[in-house]
């Protein structure tokens with residue numbers, strides 16, 4: 002490939018347990034003579050996939066502290082920046098998204114600026130569909146339909162688990178959701194790799210037709226405002242706790258939580274139609290970032306916004322009610338009391354400070370030290386966070402030392418998935434079993450599960466890592482249940 006040609010990027014999507022890692026491992030083991038970089042994003046409190054993706058020469062980047070379509074997009078951009086520098090040594094990039102990712106924003110990342118467009122080209126979006134379980138998620142997981150709609154190739158996988166009649170019915174239903182994609186029926190994602198790689202299939206106009214906002218950026222924050230601040234220890238108030246001063250963010254009007262009277266630059270202001278779902282924030286937390294800027298010129302604001310995108314994907318500093326924090330590109334997670342909180346913002350130098358708010362629904366006031374009234378933003382903007390996740394899906398991770406008793410483990414898992422398999426969408430783990438040097442790899446998708454001994458522990462310390470993903474998971478019950486399997 003010429004050094005100037007953009008690197009082809011393949012996005013692998015599909016709901017939890019559909020077979021994405023199976024396909025990835027197939028690609029990694031086959032002799033295709035290509036040098037690929039793999040970006041792996043996993044949903045779950047603890048990572049198991051790093052133990053399940055086979056070892057290969059390919060470079061593997063893991064992103065596990067959030068979903069690639071929103072909170073770790075900053076990480077994705079950073080990894081791509083690194084790969085860009087070694088572009089002539091790479092033949093392609095594979096991105097395995099979490100089962101809950103909307104592929105739209107992932108694909109969108111490659112169109113965000115000229116540098117991205119020049120260096121990368123989406124070759125295709127490959128969606129793996131679990132023929133056995135997908136139907137039950139059509140209604141409860143909106144991501145599934147998006148993954149199908151966005152696909153250039155659809156693997157109708159797990160064909161071995163359904164009857165030919167059911168498979169045909171499913172195929173026509175899926176065809177109805179995406180008339181353009183090629184559909185391949187597979188078992189264990191077994192198909193020639195030229196059906197998923199080197200497709201030149203991604204079509205920007207189709208993506209725009211599916212999502213008219215496709216080329217509009219989406220951000221991990223919903224609002225930003227610029228405040229002129231003197232040096233000093235200022236009070237930052239979130240919420241309505243202070244009624245006396247509650248005159249500048251009244252919520253009449255669009256209901257989006259901002260004071261529109263003072264907005265100078267409302268890109269999306271009119272209908273304020275951004276949705277306020279924010280799956281990874283609890284109601285009693287608000288993510289903010291306070292970034293010093295030299296001015297409110299467009300270029301300066303754009304640079305601050307890009308820094309905030311990266312900062313929002315990084316680890317947060319937790320700030321309790323009453324605590325102090327300083328400006329900078331660190332994400333500050335304000336801990337709220339029923340939506341309210343009062344913090345000290347310690348400003349060393351006077352100047353303009355941009356405040357980014359993760360969720361725009363929280364009124365925010367800054368009272369400079371010694372001032373009777375709060376300071377108004379001189380500029381403000383709403384940002385589009387145009388997708389959301391099913392807030393009910395959560396994960397429980399268990400990491401424990403000790404050896405499992407195989408019989409008790411089998412009984413526990415069997416019973417658990419039989420009784421709770423509707424709600425446990427996905428379970429996986431790598432376990433240490435009494436009396437064997439091998440690692441037990443456990444895989445569950447709803448009620449179906451299997452466990453295989455794969456590879457030895459060798460020098461790696463024996464331990465048990467398990468993750469459950471689904472709705473209404475009972476952490477204590479799962480943890481206690483597993484503990485009882487340990488010797």
Ligand SMILES: Nc1nc2c(ncn2[C@@H]2O[C@H](COP(=O)(O)OP(=O)(O)OP(=O)(O)O)[C@@H](O)[C@H]2O)c(=O)[nH]1
Nearest residue numbers: 016017018019020021022023100158159188189444
């Ligand atoms: N019977 C059957 N099982 C399959 C098939 N494809 C994959 N599996 C099994 O389904 C389970 C999940 O497969 P993975 O490849 O890990 O699925 P995934 O989409 O990567 O899962 P997440 O990353 O957790 O969302 C594993 O136990 C696979 O062996 C298939 O065609 N038939």
